[in-house]
Amino acid sequence: MSHNLVEYAISESKTLTVKTISYLSRERNYIDRVLKQYLNEIEKPFLVNQVAYCLHELAGNANRANAKRVYFDERGLDISSSQDYIQGLTTFRQDTFSQIDKFHAKQKAAGLYIKIDFQLRDESLRIRVRNNTPLTNEERDRIHQKFETNKKYTNIPEAYNALEDYSEGAGLGLVMILQLLNNLGFGEDALHVDTNGKETIATLYLNAEDELYNLALNNY
Template sequence: MEMELFSHTIAEIVEQKQPFKLRFYVLNEDVEHRVEEAINYVFSYYGHGEMVGVIYTCVKELMINGTKANLKRVLFEENNLDINNEEAYIQGMISFRNYLNEASYADHLPALRSKGYWVEIRFEYSEDGVRIEIFNHAQMTDLENKRLREKLKKAMQYEDIASYYIEQGDELEGAGMGIALIVMLLKGIEVDPAYFRIGNTTQNTTVARLEIPFTENFHSLRDRKGVQG
């Protein structure tokens, strides 16, 4: 019944063309279903239901990235490691790499909630296009930002995920496969990957932004102030 109520509420919001947002601390099946339902209603309402699967896959990857980034900060704090210190960062990532991939986020819900490490998805849309922004309440460090730029730049040069995986291994934080996957998927639905951006904001958050134009009248926020990337 709760999911039915959510679906009904989202349907009403979309019909009224109102922006909305969803916030969570840990990613679980309930959150995934709600986000997928929201994406389905928005894109189907404007006659682009064929994009739902691809867009949801991209958004889910970014939700995973956001929750993992938040958990990383909890682990660094609990182990008294300075995430802004490059040596400590490398030490921590070597120690936590496998744990971050296998962790039960629900076990860390109290710490994530008490420290305010949330993830929030914001939807804006019109007949001209859709903008989805995934915020997590922790800014990237300079090292994280640098590595991300490198991953994005490299991903733009490839047309298939297999080639990227073979040639661009990354021993510290994986092969950047999620970033590359998003770039490839956007290319597959003929959306310019330049509409995908990640950066720090002036509000002590990191934002990943996906923009999907439907018409030539769509106005991108790629050049707006306050977001690097």
Template structure:
């Protein structure tokens, strides 16, 4: 039954890619099936645009972003259940510690169902043609100021690294192990490793939505959305 479901969804993905330049996937939690659909989507799009060499790098990045988006939604539910205020600094740190201690794969599945019931989602929006690809990972909970500050700091620091081992070593020595921030910093390093300008990666807050946007030009005719963004996290001077 699972195999039939995967094949059916993959046929729909392949059909959408072959017929147009847009594709949207939506989920409430990261599962093995979701991972397979992300990989198949990238394979289909990058084959069509003749940039298959980017499959594994983009898959790694997308997986990180979707996990972060799903966790962000699930953390909001956890804080609500614990009657903790995200915007109160002491309560925020208490909640994060409680969440880290309680987190497990079983919990992720349970809270994924709760996210679905509350209308919280993580959506992957692909837009692509021969000029380039734009991928947006959207979750419908906004980043609070404390989290935004952490992300801005991580992204700024990551711009100074070109090597994953060097980055890991310095983070370990400083005792800095903030999960989501570390993952975002590694994304920047992966992009630099592919020769992709990391300024094409943005995290934006629009109302109650947090949007992680990655753009990759395939030609000089590609037009980026970044110049139209009113608010950016991690913007470089």
């Protein structure tokens, strides 16, 4: 994707979509360049590290969700079954991390993808991370737990102790994002995770009207 194409999407308020199968350093570096171009365009480059962290965490979650489908299918486990879900997670992280290329090939063969949408409108940036595996009830419950737990804790160490999940490797990621967005002054609607039955969609919405956001801009 060229620099000019990103400029066109920005100037015409079009949605720019980046599609990938895996999410390793090459993909992260590319997304960093696209994100930086968006933030530079609206004169907010000081947010690039924070927003990149959030975006990479969400895309990493999408990649893990796709890998889980392949892994559970390979082992003959039903991912929608709570019992099978717990059983599969006990070995999922170790097995997939040690065979990354194999599972990326299987994800590609299965038609699984990650799509990252960028849209800029009225100096508010919306980023959606989509993967074509809908949330299971177990996954939705775990995400809901993280959102609820975030409301109870005011610092990362406390939240870490309450939520760390070594089996999936994503126990604290969503809470870190929520805490970071709170510290930047974005409202509760800045992050939303749901499914439409075909895709899981994580939406990061950075509203230019948020109070601390404007304060950061004025002090930059």
